[in-house]
Amino acid sequence: MSIKGVAFDFGNVISLPQDTGVIDELVAIAGMERPRFEPLLWAARGEYDRGTLTGIEYYRGFLAKAGVFPAETALEQMVAIDLKSWSRINPETVKLMEDVKNAGLKLGILSNMPHEFLAMARKNIPVFQLPHRGIFSCEVDSIKPEEKIYRETLSALGLEPEEMAFFDDIAVNVDKARSLGIQAFIWKDSKTARADLETLSVTLGASKN
Incomplete structure (x- = not known):
């Protein structure tokens, strides 16, 4: 799939x-x-x-x-x-997210995050307006690596587990995603993530960064 x-x-x-x-x-x-x-x-x-x-x-x-x-x-x-x-944003990741969206793929944020940061971020950090859906722990009463938050993300994006790729910097979160059938990778940098997506036959526009 x-x-x-x-x-x-x-x-x-x-x-x-x-x-x-x-x-x-x-x-x-x-x-x-x-x-x-x-x-x-x-x-x-x-x-x-x-x-x-x-x-x-x-x-x-x-x-x-x-x-x-x-x-x-x-x-x-x-x-x-x-x-x-936590307000300093990696521009290379934003470019990758834009390329994912421009390729016609569903784009999501799946993150553990308290109410106070989320409220501030939605007002002041433009990347929070970019994804089709954002699933945040404070809004679904579940934190990674609990199963519920991954299921909420799949449901919100309308995807089956094997239809979603996921990037996280914490190994236990990646391992849980993989156990559910999600194509998950440890985040290193945007260049590596692009290569990871290529292994899944996801073709994106070349990064200018």
């Missing part, structure tokens, strides 16, 4: 990687050491992305477990820094 659609993760795929200095800024505000702070940050991220927590609740919650209780203004500052850090 031929490929009829392509979905892209957002973080580190459509967006550029988070600047390493961002964590240092957050650590400084929290008054903690990075080796203690960072594991707590990522361990609690799932429920924030699922949409069950606001940004302030997310930061307040995991910091409280470490015995750290920042003021409300400090929590607000941490949330703002976090959200801004």
Whole structure:
């Protein structure tokens, strides 16, 4: 069965990687050491992305477990820094997405994402207007690699699993997609992704980047 659609993760795929200095800024505000702070940050991220927590609740919650209780203004500052850090967009990925759409394929974004970032992105980041459909964890009460979010994406795009290609930078998310029959690849860069699509007999216009 031929490929009829392509979905892209957002973080580190459509967006550029988070600047390493961002964590240092957050650590400084929290008054903690990075080796203690960072594991707590990522361990609690799932429920924030699922949409069950606001940004302030997310930061307040995991910091409280470490015995750290920042003021409300400090929590607000941490949330703002976090959200801004994911706003830098990779132009080569955008060009690839445009080429996918221009080739007549369904284009999707499939991403774990909290409500606050999604609301900001839909207003301020043009690439969010590009796909036919975007499926975001906070809106479907499911985070990758849970099966539900992949099923929601297939349904939204009107595709069978084997008709969709998917790119994500996290191996467990790719493995789950593959287990469902989706043609999934670890994201490296847009040039590699174009080559991956060629293995599926997807022909796109040559990139000018």
